[in-house]
Each structure stands twice: as structure tokens, then as C-alpha cells.
Amino acid sequence: MRLVVFGAGYVGLVTGTGLSDLGHDVLVFDIDPAKIAMLEDGRCPIYEPGLADLMHRNQRGGRLSFASAIPASFDEADAYFIAVGTPPGPDGAADLSAVMAVADTIARVARRQAVVVVKSTVPVGTCDAVQARLASAHVPLEVVSNPEFLKEGDALSDFFKPDRVVVGARSEEARQMIRDLYAPLQLSGERLVITDPRSSELIKYASNTMLAIRISFMNELSRLCHATGADIHSVRLGVGTDSRIGRKFLYAGPGYGGSCFPKDVQALSALGRAHGVQMRVAEAAHLANDEQATFLAQLVDKALEGVMGKQIALWGCAFKPETDDIRESPAVRLATALLERGATVVAHDPEAGPNFAKHFGNRLTVKERDYDALEGSHALVLLTEWRSYRAPNFAEIKRRLLPSGTGLAPVLVDARNIWRPAEVLRAGLRYQGIGVASSRPVDRPSQR
Ligand SMILES: NC(=O)c1ccc[n+]([C@@H]2O[C@H](COP(=O)([O-])OP(=O)(O)OC[C@H]3O[C@@H](n4cnc5c(N)ncnc54)[C@H](O)[C@@H]3O)[C@@H](O)[C@H]2O)c1
Structure with missing residues (x-):
């Protein structure tokens, strides 16, 4: 498949590199030209064990490339991944401006039916808001929630051997597309949790908060x-x-x-x-x-x-x-x-x-x-x-x-x-x- 990943941070680089290693054609896009220049030069902007080597292998194989502008060939991607930051705003709520900016770019460039996969951690209802934002697109685009659970320091192993892959999609077609995408990672048995986008969005926050609660309770003790x-x-x-x-x-x-x-x-x-x-x-x-x-x-x-x-x-x-x-x-x-x-x-x-x-x-x-x-x-x-x-x-x-x-x-x-x-x-x-x-x-x- 032809895939575009928005955001060359911890999540975007691991996702893009991992998907290219499975044989897909991947373009990782970021608005930070200095980061993209580094990546094109074969340097990895973050330290994550094994990532630089895997990146190089797939760059050499021609399956993984980087850009700070969308080349025409990717107007026809099968899936667009959103992996940009969602930092806290002044009241603690997630700042969704980068996610929405990416949605606007996708609406502008997409030239064939595709799914838009939201990997960023986003509040319940965001996928629906992104879907509404894509209404101006020239082609049908369906938004799917697919939160990321990688652990920094062990991120590649989490990508290739996930505990579970959570997918929140409305149509059977989009579910099947994600199932096909992750099938090579599920050879020993499917570990997909398929649900609706809102539950999927909440699962991510619930998982992290549950872990944080355990730590905080032990710290109090x-x-x-x-x-x-x-x-x-x-x-x-x-x-x-x-x-x-x-x-x-x-x-x-x-x-x-x-x-x-x-x-x-x-x-x-x-x-x-x-x-x-x-x-x-x-x-x-x-x-x-x-x-x-x-x-x-x-x-x-x-x-x-x-x-x-x-x-x-x-x-x-x-x-x-x-x-x-x-x-x-x-x-x-x-x-x-x-x-x-x-x-x-x-x-x-x-x-x-x-x-x-x-x-x-x-x-x-x-x-x-x-x-x-x-x-x-x-x-x-x-x-x-x-x-x-x-x-x-x-x-x-x-x-x-x-x-x-x-x-x-x-x-x-x-x-x-x-x-x-x-x-x-x-x-x-x-x-x-x-x-x-x-x-x-x-x-x-x-x-x-
Ligand atoms: N880091 C983790 O361990 C982790 C794990 C699971 C989920 N997440 C979630 O994934 C998301 C990304 O996290 P991260 O740690 O990779 O963030 P990051 O800050 O490392 O990277 C985000 C990247 O997005 C780029 N960006 C911003 N606006 C953009 C745009 N409009 N188009 C293209 N690129 C743009 C930034 O330049 C940056 O390189 C967040 O929502 C985070 O909560 C992170």
C-alpha cells in the first residue's frame, strides 16, 4: 500500500519505519524542515533503540522517504496516518490544532478514496470532528481511530509485537482495510480490538490513566x-x-x-x-x-x-x-x-x-x-x-x-x-x- 504518515516524532517515525519494513511504500511528512533534512541525510533525530538501523535499511530499499512538502505521487495514498503532537493547553485539555491542520492538508491533497488513521492521542469526539473537517475533500475519506500504545525505549518491539491493536471505525470497509494493514503483525493470532471511534479514543486515555493511578498510589504509599x-x-x-x-x-x-x-x-x-x-x-x-x-x-x-x-x-x-x-x-x-x-x-x-x-x-x-x-x-x-x-x-x-x-x-x-x-x-x-x-x-x- 502507499501510505503517508504526518509527524516525524516518536510515534510517526516508528510507525512509518515499521510499516515500510512490512513492505509498504511510506512517506513521512513533517512541517519541521530541519528534522526532514536530518532524516533525508540518514540521521535519526531521536534516540530509540534499533530505529536508525531499520530506517536506513528501508530508505536504501526505496520504501521509506521523508518530505516537508507532499509530492504528487502521494496524492493517491491508500491511508494517511496522523501522528502529530497533542500537547496540553492551559486548562490541561489537548491542543488539537496540529491534528486539524493535518486534516485540512489531507482534504486538499487526497485524490482517491482512502482512510485517515488517527494515531495521535485525542479526546473523545475528535475523529468525528476530523471527519466533518474532511467534508470539503474531493474524494471519500473515512476517519479511523487507531491509538498508539508504544513505549519509548521499546517502541519497535511494541510495533512488531503489539499486545493489542485498537481500531475504532464506523464502516466494515475501513475495519477491513486496517485488518489487512496489520495482518502481517497478527500471524500468531489476531489481537485487534475493534470498536467505534469514540470508545477507541477513550481506551487510550483510560489505559494511560490506569497505569498512572497505580504509580501514584504506590508513591503515596x-x-x-x-x-x-x-x-x-x-x-x-x-x-x-x-x-x-x-x-x-x-x-x-x-x-x-x-x-x-x-x-x-x-x-x-x-x-x-x-x-x-x-x-x-x-x-x-x-x-x-x-x-x-x-x-x-x-x-x-x-x-x-x-x-x-x-x-x-x-x-x-x-x-x-x-x-x-x-x-x-x-x-x-x-x-x-x-x-x-x-x-x-x-x-x-x-x-x-x-x-x-x-x-x-x-x-x-x-x-x-x-x-x-x-x-x-x-x-x-x-x-x-x-x-x-x-x-x-x-x-x-x-x-x-x-x-x-x-x-x-x-x-x-x-x-x-x-x-x-x-x-x-x-x-x-x-x-x-x-x-x-x-x-x-x-x-x-x-x-x-
Ligand atoms: N511518544 C510516545 O511515547 C507516545 C506514545 C503513544 C501515543 N503518543 C501520542 O502520539 C502523538 C505524537 O506524539 P510524539 O511523541 O510522536 O510527538 P513528537 O512531538 O515527538 O512529534 C510530533 C511531530 O509532529 C510534527 N508536526 C506538527 N504539526 C504538524 C503538521 N501540521 N504536519 C506534519 N507534522 C507536524 C512536529 O514537527 C513533530 O515532529 C501525541 O498525540 C502523543 O500523545 C505518543
């Missing part, structure tokens, strides 16, 4: 653990082994981030408000997430007996491992809070360092090597659980850090609870996790 002396690891094990609950998404940490959870939880609340339904649980998840960010800043401050005038090393800038995406990253929030409190911040990330440096300008320093961030720092805060941070040399960390308070050994704040406190203590460092008791070298190592 972690704060209760600090207050009561309970241990979040034990609580998670005890709760997660209930088969009705399950083990996933029960990890306390610095709060959820990224380009999806924060915005989608707020957009769902805004959608509820617009329809007179108060989404109290979603609103609480959002508030609890904000509180966790504040709590982490306070935890660091307390561990250092005040951060004013001190230098703090951050390991991890990306909102999760295996991506360079720092949108709504806990590291951005913590660094901002620490700078406001008068601390100096030195950061490291295996991939997201340049984005972090660009975001903060000269307000902080980003190092290329992880241990270099420790030189002259009074504490190390681990914010992203990259593999390369999992088994560090704690003796080397101790050698490089300065004492973090009066008579206090340097402290490691493990905001992802990935280190074993006993190992940290053996190196003569203090350990502070989330939802676990703080421990010092003189303490007996915990038996976890």
Missing part, C-alpha cells in the same frame, strides 16, 4: 512508609502477588513523567469537566504525582541538611531508560527545584544529556562521563534506571564525593530503589531510597 516505618518493597511484594492486582506498575519512584502520562491524565480530567463528569481518581493521581516531586526534593534537602550552596550530581535525565526524551522528566523537575533552593547541579545521562543541557542552558552542567558528575558533589541522586547505573563502583563513588553535611558521609539518593543498601553502606556511603528507611554506614545492613 511510599510516603506513608517513610512516616510509619513500613518498607515499600515488602508492601509491593505483598500487594503484587495478589493475582487480581498483578506485579506490574507498582514501583514507587520519583513520580511518573514523559510526554504521555502527565498530559493524558490531565486531558482525561479536562474531558470529564467538559462533559460534566468529575474524574476524581484521575485528578488525584495527578496531584499525588506533583506531591511526589515535591517530596523527592524535600528528601534530598533533608539528606543533605539543606542543599543551599551544595553541589548535587544527578544520574539520569531521561524520563525512563533507553530514550533521550526529557519531556516532563522527574530529573527536570528535581533539577529545577534544587536550583531554586540554591544548589549547583551536575548531571549525566547515557543519551539524554544534550537535551537536558539544551533545556537548562548555563544553569547547570552536563558531563559526558557518569563518574565525572561526582567530582566535588555532596550527593548523588539516581533518577533513571539505565542499565549502566545498576552496578556502579560504590568505592569509586565514595572517593569522588564530598561529605554531605556536618560529620555526615556522602549520601546516595536512589529514587528508583535499584541499589542494595548493604553494598552502598559497605563503601562508607549513606543510602536513601524511596519508601525505605534511610541507612548510614554505622547502621546494621538491612536484610532485604
Whole structure:
């Protein structure tokens, strides 16, 4: 099939590259000419494992191309994918201007019957609004909702082996078209959830918000653990082994981030408000997430007996491992809070360092090597659980850090609870996790 994908971001590039790898002829279109120039030059503007290689293979094979203007050959596409951003507006509701701009372009250029597939995360009713917008087209176009569920850092595997593909379509013809498109990914059994566009749109927000709620609840429990002396690891094990609950998404940490959870939880609340339904649980998840960010800043401050005038090393800038995406990253929030409190911040990330440096300008320093961030720092805060941070040399960390308070050994704040406190203590460092008791070298190592 001949396909056009609008938006060369995380979703558009993965979708376009994945579809071209299945043998389709794909054009990825973006209004950012600098991004398109990079892509035409064979450079991938984002870090996503495996994406650059797969892109190159399909570019060489002539199945994948990029443009910031629609060439005539694509006036006759079989399907147009909308994968542009839907950022939050001032009230949290999704800003649909890019989606509607794409709809107008499609209405203008389409010269043969096609489906318009909305992959962007959009509020309920958007597909119907896009359908109305396409009324001026010269040919019949049917809008289909097909929300994207990829996880950054594992996006290609999600594309090629999806848990499920949700499709919201009104006609049997459009459903069949999407079924045919995804058939090569469903060889071991169909995993399509076929419904109407409005339910499909809501499924996306409901899925992300459900996951965000689990995280926020565990984060609240972690704060209760600090207050009561309970241990979040034990609580998670005890709760997660209930088969009705399950083990996933029960990890306390610095709060959820990224380009999806924060915005989608707020957009769902805004959608509820617009329809007179108060989404109290979603609103609480959002508030609890904000509180966790504040709590982490306070935890660091307390561990250092005040951060004013001190230098703090951050390991991890990306909102999760295996991506360079720092949108709504806990590291951005913590660094901002620490700078406001008068601390100096030195950061490291295996991939997201340049984005972090660009975001903060000269307000902080980003190092290329992880241990270099420790030189002259009074504490190390681990914010992203990259593999390369999992088994560090704690003796080397101790050698490089300065004492973090009066008579206090340097402290490691493990905001992802990935280190074993006993190992940290053996190196003569203090350990502070989330939802676990703080421990010092003189303490007996915990038996976890
Ligand atoms: N990033 C994720 O993990 C993820 C996962 C699932 C769903 N989503 C959703 O998918 C959508 C896209 O997300 P993303 O992270 O890929 O966004 P992104 O910001 O990385 O990319 C969006 C791209 O769209 C381009 N664009 C804007 N207006 C355009 C127009 N009129 N025509 C063509 N291109 C245009 C921008 O230049 C940009 O390159 C959002 O609705 C998001 O919520 C994202």
C-alpha cells in the first residue's frame, strides 16, 4: 500500500519505519524542515533503540522517504496516518490544532478514496470532528481511530509485537482495510480490538490513566512508609502477588513523567469537566504525582541538611531508560527545584544529556562521563534506571564525593530503589531510597 504518515516524532517515525519494513511504500511528512533534512541525510533525530538501523535499511530499499512538502505521487495514498503532537493547553485539555491542520492538508491533497488513521492521542469526539473537517475533500475519506500504545525505549518491539491493536471505525470497509494493514503483525493470532471511534479514543486515555493511578498510589504509599516505618518493597511484594492486582506498575519512584502520562491524565480530567463528569481518581493521581516531586526534593534537602550552596550530581535525565526524551522528566523537575533552593547541579545521562543541557542552558552542567558528575558533589541522586547505573563502583563513588553535611558521609539518593543498601553502606556511603528507611554506614545492613 502507499501510505503517508504526518509527524516525524516518536510515534510517526516508528510507525512509518515499521510499516515500510512490512513492505509498504511510506512517506513521512513533517512541517519541521530541519528534522526532514536530518532524516533525508540518514540521521535519526531521536534516540530509540534499533530505529536508525531499520530506517536506513528501508530508505536504501526505496520504501521509506521523508518530505516537508507532499509530492504528487502521494496524492493517491491508500491511508494517511496522523501522528502529530497533542500537547496540553492551559486548562490541561489537548491542543488539537496540529491534528486539524493535518486534516485540512489531507482534504486538499487526497485524490482517491482512502482512510485517515488517527494515531495521535485525542479526546473523545475528535475523529468525528476530523471527519466533518474532511467534508470539503474531493474524494471519500473515512476517519479511523487507531491509538498508539508504544513505549519509548521499546517502541519497535511494541510495533512488531503489539499486545493489542485498537481500531475504532464506523464502516466494515475501513475495519477491513486496517485488518489487512496489520495482518502481517497478527500471524500468531489476531489481537485487534475493534470498536467505534469514540470508545477507541477513550481506551487510550483510560489505559494511560490506569497505569498512572497505580504509580501514584504506590508513591503515596511510599510516603506513608517513610512516616510509619513500613518498607515499600515488602508492601509491593505483598500487594503484587495478589493475582487480581498483578506485579506490574507498582514501583514507587520519583513520580511518573514523559510526554504521555502527565498530559493524558490531565486531558482525561479536562474531558470529564467538559462533559460534566468529575474524574476524581484521575485528578488525584495527578496531584499525588506533583506531591511526589515535591517530596523527592524535600528528601534530598533533608539528606543533605539543606542543599543551599551544595553541589548535587544527578544520574539520569531521561524520563525512563533507553530514550533521550526529557519531556516532563522527574530529573527536570528535581533539577529545577534544587536550583531554586540554591544548589549547583551536575548531571549525566547515557543519551539524554544534550537535551537536558539544551533545556537548562548555563544553569547547570552536563558531563559526558557518569563518574565525572561526582567530582566535588555532596550527593548523588539516581533518577533513571539505565542499565549502566545498576552496578556502579560504590568505592569509586565514595572517593569522588564530598561529605554531605556536618560529620555526615556522602549520601546516595536512589529514587528508583535499584541499589542494595548493604553494598552502598559497605563503601562508607549513606543510602536513601524511596519508601525505605534511610541507612548510614554505622547502621546494621538491612536484610532485604
Ligand atoms: N511518544 C510516545 O511515547 C507516545 C506514545 C503513544 C501515543 N503518543 C501520542 O502520539 C502523538 C505524537 O506524539 P510524539 O511523541 O510522536 O510527538 P513528537 O512531538 O515527538 O512529534 C510530533 C511531530 O509532529 C510534527 N508536526 C506538527 N504539526 C504538524 C503538521 N501540521 N504536519 C506534519 N507534522 C507536524 C512536529 O514537527 C513533530 O515532529 C501525541 O498525540 C502523543 O500523545 C505518543
